[in-house]
Amino acid sequence: MIRIAQLSCGSEYSGIQKEIERAAETVGAKIIYPEVSLEDILNVEKTFGVSVSSGDLNLAMARAVRIVQNPDLADAVIVMTCFRCAEAAIIRSEIRKYIHEHSKIPVLSYSFTERTTAETLLTRMEALVTTVKYRGLLAREKQKGLTAGIDSGSTTTKAVVMRDNVVIGTGWVPTNEVLKSAEDALQAALKMAGVAKEDIAATGVTGYGRFLVGKHINARLIQEEITVNSKGAVFLADAQKGTATVIDIGGMDNKAISVQDGIPGGFTMGGICAGASGRFLELTAKRLGVDITELGKLALKGDYRNVAMNSYCIVFGTQSLVNSLALGCKPEDVAMAACHSVAEQVFEQQLQEVEVKEPVIMVGGTSLIEGLPKAMEELLHVLVTVPKNAQYIGAVGAALLVSGLLED
Amino acid sequence: MAKVIVYPPTSMILSDLVERMGHKALVVPEAVRRLVTASGIESPPLNMTPEEPKKGLRYAAVDVPSGVRGRMSLIGPIIEEAEAAIIVEDPGWLTGCAGCSRTNELVRLLIRTKGVPVLDLSYPTNDAEAKVFVSKIRTFLEGLK
Numbered sequence: 001m002i003r004i005a006q007l008s009c010g011s012e013y014s015g016i017q018k019e020i021e022r023a024a025e026t027v028g029a030k031i032i033y034p035e036v037s038l039e040d041i042l043n044v045e046k047t048f049g050v051s052v053s054s055g056d057l058n059l060a061m062a063r064a065v066r067i068v069q070n071p072d073l074a075d076a077v078i079v080m081t082c083f084r085c086a087e088a089a090i091i092r093s094e095i096r097k098y099i100h101e102h103s104k105i106p107v108l109s110y111s112f113t114e115r116t117t118a119e120t121l122l123t124r125m126e127a128l129v130t131t132v133k134y135r136g137l138l139a140r141e142k143q144k145g146l147t148a149g150i151d152s153g154s155t156t157t158k159a160v161v162m163r164d165n166v167v168i169g170t171g172w173v174p175t176n177e178v179l180k181s182a183e184d185a186l187q188a189a190l191k192m193a194g195v196a197k198e199d200i201a202a203t204g205v206t207g208y209g210r211f212l213v214g215k216h217i218n219a220r221l222i223q224e225e226i227t228v229n230s231k232g233a234v235f236l237a238d239a240q241k242g243t244a245t246v247i248d249i250g251g252m253d254n255k256a257i258s259v260q261d262g263i264p265g266g267f268t269m270g271g272i273c274a275g276a277s278g279r280f281l282e283l284t285a286k287r288l289g290v291d292i293t294e295l296g297k298l299a300l301k302g303d304y305r306n307v308a309m310n311s312y313c314i315v316f317g318t319q320s321l322v323n324s325l326a327l328g329c330k331p332e333d334v335a336m337a338a339c340h341s342v343a344e345q346v347f348e349q350q351l352q353e354v355e356v357k358e359p360v361i362m363v364g365g366t367s368l369i370e371g372l373p374k375a376m377e378e379l380l381h382v383l384v385t386v387p388k389n390a391q392y393i394g395a396v397g398a399a400l401l402v403s404g405l406l407e408d
Numbered sequence: 409m410a411k412v413i414v415y416p417p418t419s420m421i422l423s424d425l426v427e428r429m430g431h432k433a434l435v436v437p438e439a440v441r442r443l444v445t446a447s448g449i450e451s452p453p454l455n456m457t458p459e460e461p462k463k464g465l466r467y468a469a470v471d472v473p474s475g476v477r478g479r480m481s482l483i484g485p486i487i488e489e490a491e492a493a494i495i496v497e498d499p500g501w502l503t504g505c506a507g508c509s510r511t512n513e514l515v516r517l518l519i520r521t522k523g524v525p526v527l528d529l530s531y532p533t534n535d536a537e538a539k540v541f542v543s544k545i546r547t548f549l550e551g552l553k
Contacts, residue, residue, distance in 0.1 A: 010475020010508065013482075015458040018451045041501070056507035082473030087509065114461040114474040 002029040002129045005074035007063045007095055009056035010082040014114045020080070023121035027129045034073050036062040048098065050091075057081070057091045064095045068102040075132045076106045078125070083111040093353065100258075100266055100355060106131045107266050109353055124269055127226035131264050138227060138263045140404040141240045147403045148189065148200045150182050150217075151225070151394030152209030155251030155278065156365060159185035160395040161193035161200070162403070169193025170392055178209040179216050186217075189395075202406050204228070204398030208252070221402040225394050230257045230264045232397025233361045236387035243357035247346065247376065247384075248393070249366040251278045254346050258354040268353040276345035278366040280314050284321060284338035288331050292369070295335055299371025302332030304340035317341060339371030340378075347379045361385045363393040410552040413490035415516060417483050419504035422494060425542065429549035434490055436506070439482040456481075468514060479511040484518070492552050493519045493526045494545060500531060525552065 004024055011017050024031045040062040045051040048061040060079070067073055079095045081088030089111065096109045108128050110121070131138065143165045151158040153175060159182070161169035171188025175181045182205075190197055204221035205214040206228040214222035225248075233239075233246040246257040254276060257267040270276065285295040307324045309317065321334050362373045362384050368391055373384040389396060413434040414422035423433035443455040451457050456478055464477025467484040483506070495516060496503065506512055520526060527548040532538040 010473060010478070012454050013456060013460070013478030013508075014474035015451060015456040015460050015478060016474075017453065017456075038501070053509035053512075054507060055501050055505040055509075059507075082475040084471060085473040085475070085510065088473070112474070114458040114478070 002075045002132050003032045003073075004029050004076045004078050004125070004128060005034055005063065005067055006031045006078055006080065007060040008078075008080040009054060009060055009088050010085070011080055011112065014082065014112060014116075016112055016114060016116045019116060019118045020078075020121060022118040023125045026118065026122060027126045029076075029125065029129050032074060034063045034066045036066050040066065050094070052087055052091060054087055057088060060095060061091065064098055067105065068099065071103050071105060074105060076128045077108070078128065079107065079109040080112055083113045096266060096353070097355075106264065109266075109268070123224045123226065124267075126224040127264065127267065130223065130227045134227075135263060137401060137404045138231060139261065140401065141235070141262065143235075143400040143403045145201050145403055145406060146195065146199055147399045147406070148186060148203040149395035149397065149399030149402065150186055150203065150205045150207075150213060150219075151392070151398065152178060152182050152205065152207035152213045153251060153394070154208050157181040157185045157207070157209070158392050158395045159189040160389075160392050160399055161189045161195060162396070162399040163193070167389055167392070167396060169195070170389065170395075172391065175209070178212055182209065182213040182217070202402045204402030206394045206398045219402075220405055221398060223398065223401065226255055226257060226267050226269065227264055228397035228401060229255065229363060229394050230259050230267075230397070231262060231401055232393040232395070233363045233387070234259055234262045235400055236363075236389055236393065236396060237359060237361045237385050239359050239361065239385075245354065245356050245358070245360045247351070247360065247362045248364040249276075249278055249342060249346060249362075249372065250364055253277065254350060256346065256350040256354045258357065266354050268350045270346075270350050276342055276349065277314075278364075280317060280342055281338055281366060281369055281372070283314065283318050284335065287318065287321060287325075288335060290331075290335075296339070296368065296370030296372065298332050299335035299339045299369070300374060302330060302334070302336035302371075304333065304337040304375070306330070306333040307337035309337045309341050336371050336375070339369065340375040342366075343372055343375035343379055347376070351380070356380060356382075358382055359385050361387065363387070363390045365391045367391070410491045411489050412492045412494060412549070412552070413486055413519060415493065415495040415519060416499050416504035416506065416512070417486065417515060418506060419496070419499065421503060422496065425545050426494070426549065429546060431549055431552060434486040436482055436486070439486060467518065473510070475508055476511050476514065479506055479508060480514065483511070483515055487515065487518050487522060490519065490522065490524055492524050492548075493522075494529065494548065495519065495526060496529050496531050498531050503531065
């Protein structure tokens with residue numbers, strides 16, 4: 001049983017404690033609360049570096065100190081505080097950094113509302129457990145044999161066929177009917193690879209539809225997209241050793257993952273506002289009358305500073321773009337403004353929650369919209385790498401990891 | 409007998425003093441007891457559900473953190489019921505604590521703006537101050553009808 005230490009403020013009063021425990025139970029983990037004395041709490045100014053006026057946050061910091069001093073107490077840590085609490089946001093971030101810097105325990109931070117459910121937490125909790133449970137598998141650097149990977153995403157379904165560390169077939173279709181889309185993507189990848197389905201030794205599945213697709217095709221590996229995508233990203237970017245930061249801006253949510261030697265150390269997964277997702281770029285392309293594949297090239301010719309974008313909401317953001325066009329702004333400036341807006345939101349809301357260390361690898365379909373990695377480079381002041389086959393990152397990660405299971 | 413809310417609203421020491429003087433102490437543990445003994449709810453440790461932060465909207469707006477609103481769903485009704493209040497400043501965590509400073513601030517504000525008699529005290533730091541502390545509480549409570 002994986003022990004996840006919960007360091008939090010407000011979860012029981014928000015009525016979501018049961019949801020947290022249910023999510024942990026679903027992924028085979030147990031929530032624990034490290035014991036501390038009153039003395040430990042009174043001393044957090046000395047031991048942690050600060051004490052605040054909210055008692056429960058001081059308790060969370062005292063628990064963090066206890067875990068660092070006794071790493072055997074927990075296998076993973078989840079730091080949770082109320083959404084919109086400034087005091088808690090500061091301490092949540094500092095606790096995450098403190099544990100990250102002083103221990104090797106994987107840590108996840110999350111801000112909740114009363115609407116947070118076990119389902120919301122499931123993928124995050126599953127990733128946390130995977131990094132603990134399958135550390136050996138995640139350390140795997142090479143794909144062997146003939147395997148396939150399917151990434152059943154919210155917008156598109158991707159599939160790859162790999163043979164001895166090389167991608168030999170790919171398939172990419174829009175996600176309509178989940179099972180049929182998975183079948184179509186796999187068939188396309190098999191056709192390109194020139195192999196029969198029966199020859200595939202094992203298949204790994206990730207993405208939103210992983211449980212349905214995985215069960216249907218009797219997949220050997222069914223895994224959440226955080227660990228799988230980070231594995232696929234460092235594999236394709238040839239950055240399996242040392243640090244890396246993986247940014248995946250998806251159709252429905254975004255992931256920012258801090259990776260050490262190919263294994264996620266900390267991550268965030270955002271999905272509150274569609275204005276920070278690939279959907280916004282789709283809408284922009286549609287409004288500009290260009291194909292989504294042309295939006296990035298158009299953006300590269302533009303300057304976001306020429307367009308007034310003061311809203312993060314997908315509806316009002318689109319309205320800003322429409323108004324800008326009506327005022328005579330150039331389409332290329334509008335395209336770049338949309339890319340900058342998405343990148344800025346991810347930068348402000350998610351990249352503050354992980355340690356950004358080079359190389360920074362952008363993956364997923366949106367990374368192919370050239371304006372987006374460029375906007376991220378400008379915000380981060382570092383070179384952003386977009387590896388070949390970046391859109392197949394989840395499928396590649398799944399095919400790579402499942403090949404490790406064949407040897408076990 | 410008056411209904412007296414104490415601050416911190418989890419303080420058993422203060423509630424004991426109020427009860428000894430023949431008044432009814434309004435405290436959070438009483439509200440928690442009602443929740444944890446309620447049948448049909450299975451949401452440990454406090455049996456609070458996402459409905460509680462919604463009930464807290466009576467006291468704090470929707471953009472106030474859910475943890476504050478959830479706490480207010482317990483403390484707010486007590487404030488409404490109160491006919492008098494004792495507020496102890498800088499009480500230290502041993503005296504009782506709601507865990508959240510924003511909740512504490514809102515509770516103090518709502519008590520003070522309610523218009524009931526309020527006794528403001530500093531937390532005693534030695535025996536002599538403690539005697540004055542208890543004496544002031546006794547005088548205040550004796551003055552309540």
